[in-house]
Amino acid sequence: MSNQVIHITLPERWDQLSEKQLEFVAKLLLREIPAVEMITRCFFNFTGIKILHKDPVMLDGELCYLFKKYHVGRFPLDVDLTASIIQRLEWLTGEVTLFANPAAIKHYTGCHFKLYGVTLEEWLIADQMYIAFAKTKDPKFLDKMLAVFYTKAGEKWNADTSLKSREKRFRRVPRFRKYLVFLWYTSVKLWLKSEYRFLFTPPESKGSQSPNEYVLGLLSALNEGDVTHNPALKATDCHEVFYELNRKIEKSLNF
Numbered sequence: 001m002s003n004q005v006i007h008i009t010l011p012e013r014w015d016q017l018s019e020k021q022l023e024f025v026a027k028l029l030l031r032e033i034p035a036v037e038m039i040t041r042c043f044f045n046f047t048g049i050k051i052l053h054k055d056p057v058m059l060d061g062e063l064c065y066l067f068k069k070y071h072v073g074r075f076p077l078d079v080d081l082t083a084s085i086i087q088r089l090e091w092l093t094g095e096v097t098l099f100a101n102p103a104a105i106k107h108y109t110g111c112h113f114k115l116y117g118v119t120l121e122e123w124l125i126a127d128q129m130y131i132a133f134a135k136t137k138d139p140k141f142l143d144k145m146l147a148v149f150y151t152k153a154g155e156k157w158n159a160d161t162s163l164k165s166r167e168k169r170f171r172r173v174p175r176f177r178k179y180l181v182f183l184w185y186t187s188v189k190l191w192l193k194s195e196y197r198f199l200f201t202p203p204e205s206k207g208s209q210s211p212n213e214y215v216l217g218l219l220s221a222l223n224e225g226d227v228t229h230n231p232a233l234k235a236t237d238c239h240e241v242f243y244e245l246n247r248k249i250e251k252s253l254n255f
Helices: 019-031 035-047 079-093 120-136 140-149 162-170 175-195 211-218 227-234 238-253
Strands: 057-059 062-069 073-078 108-110
Touching (some): 019 035, 035 079, 062 079, 073 079, 120 211, 120 227, 120 238, 140 162, 140 175, 211 238
Antiparallel strands (some): 057 062, 062 073
């Protein structure tokens, strides 16, 4: 056995995971395996450590697992300590915190990870596709969501034709890659709630509405009841609209 000191470093947040690690997590989540198995598999994947025997052995009066690691060799680790280290990855089973989406899928470039540059109309469509996949698990909705967020350089959005023509690009993309985009957008939705808390925490009476339905219903606050202004608003950066709606709601609640 090696007497070398073993240094084990683990990520502590979603934004500390590499794209390869994120893909590995996405694969496990798609399989819906038990939480303990998931974080255990992630531990071995993230550290490069391999277990030599599934059953622990007694060494110097302590129950240990036997592991090996490249450039380190074989080494024992106390059973309780092993469990304690693996439990440091429990955050993977909780709320997804903001992380960057894949920079590109195939040869299509992703949007900014915080949605800057995404128009309100694009956001409304992508959010609908996200909700539809969450309800049905039908991968066609992931294709449609990617069609909004991943584009060619200089490509312009056309509400009538873009979604139908672009979604075909992503049909052969591995499902775990598409699901990673779903996870990323989940983290964005939670981040938006903290950034625009008045906008994305609607009254309980509106709780049955999807976020995009709720935002559409509030557009009259910006267009002053003139629906002819809606096309211009939909073509505006979504954050500009979110900011103005959030500010108006906050102001109304303070009076």
